[in-house]
Amino acid sequence: MEDPIQITEKAKAEIISTLLANKIPGTYGLRVGLKGGACSGTFLLGFDTQTDFDQLYLIEGIRVYIDRRHLMYVVGLSVDYEEGLNGSGYTVSTLAGK
Template identity: 50%
Template sequence: MVSLSEVARNEILKSLNSSQIPAGYALRVGLKGGACSATYLLGLDKATEHDELYDIEGVNVLIDKRHLMYLIGVRIDYAETESGMGFTIQKQ
């Protein structure tokens, strides 16, 4: 379904294990918007009644049940470039 590069996995775990993130939070992967203008959503969040919880390569990942079919084949990476650093999400 959703896959993580090793670099992205390490950065996510570093954030989740930070003393500033309360217990019970997980990585949320989803969509924002709808139809042709939808964009990927990535953040740290707590589960809701609409979520499924997955263990992906040692990372707890929350996905809203309504978004599951749109996230099949998504790969999350982390890149550092001249213009900055951050996560990238691509459909494979």
């Protein structure tokens, strides 16, 4: 099965660096989901442990947890990491052509 989301090389490096630098336990992974309603919600990214509602994916060597109820809304997303004048952080966008 194709991965539901993509993680860029920059984001992958930053996620691994963050996990190691903060000594985050191996049971934690990247949570990708929605905050708020499906139509007016915003995307949610964070480090978390798996719950009973989650589907686990191993993407680019990173544990990714997606709540099964959010899966249809996050399929096709790309997680990136950008550094700019206003600071740095993760960005979530839809893949072109999806």
